[in-house]
Amino acid sequence: MPILSASLGITRYRVVNDITDALWREVPKRLQDNAFKDIDATTDERSFGWCNIDNMLDMDWADSPPEKGHFMCFSLRLDTRRIPPAVFKKHCLIALSQELAVAKSEGKAFISKDRRREIKDQVMLRLRARSLPVPAVFDAVWNTQTGRVLFCSTNSKAKALFEELFEATFELELEALTPFALGLDMLGEAAASRLENLEPTSFI
Template identity: 55%
Template sequence: MGFLSASASFTRYRIIEEIPDTLWPEIADRLRRNAFKDIDHTADERSFGWVAFDDMLDADWRSAPPQKGEFITMGLRLDTRRIPPAVFKKHLALALADEMERMEQTKGKAYVSRDRKNELKEQTKLRLMARTLPIPAQFDVVWNVTSGVVYLASIQSKLRALFEDMFTMTFDLHLEPMTPYYQALARMGEERASVLDDLEPTVFV
């Protein structure tokens, strides 16, 4: 769910480095250089990149600029092709049956080597990938340039890792999740880190 939904789960980050003033005029160009590329007409398994916050089909920011007041907004779009296991199993079985029939007719034995089986698996996967439409998903990102806090509308660990890598690659800045530990340390001070490290959970049941 995105930030424009009635409810949303999100992860907060802070930017570790000091942000150079030269970055701000380059925001739009940096996003376009790392924009999402469509894979509808390919057999690629996955594609990801930036799109406009307001329109997941807009990878050129024609509908609206990323800057909105004191915020920079964008969407991380991730398209993934998934072949249902039962479909793959069926088509692989058909390919193996055809191969065994061909082997029997040409060499007099119905035997398929391990290497050939692996080759048929790859061919079957590519063939089905080309016939399968990718499933699109967009994850909203809001960057408060005043506070330096970045919000990602997801708590999935794999998606968070992908986002962190994309953010660093795009803006040359590193993110740190604002976990409860970080929040407590920011208020207590680094000199009291040992107090937090020595805390033990309380069992109420």
């Protein structure tokens, strides 16, 4: 989701580890090393990686650099091929019917379990080859002064993918700034027991 949208959901993170000056200088290269790889010409089910926040087709940051003032800005791109279950079931039935007709012509009365599985795999590959992957892009903004990261999604799967790729790319651990984490950040570790024992208040 673009960070400049009129409305959007944002997940806030802080980087747990210390960030060295050397790492800041390596950010552009690390993004390129973990950039998105296109799967339009393949049968792969999905692909994900970093891309330019200004252009999701730019995986080399040729249009613009990730540095924007004291922020590092980039996007997580995820392309997924989705084959509707009803379509898959239909083409499996067609393929199995054709296979059974061939088997009967050879004097066989059934199709083995292994052959059925093989046919289903072949059907899935054929359908993937005929379908285009659907792209999704999620912007990320990393404040180099505070170490805070804004990720433009609240979807649990998107967040998990972002956290995994961020940690693999930069070798840094992210912590989501939940209300509890924000409370600790503002009040200090001494307030942990008080925050843990808080109970919601009903105003009805």
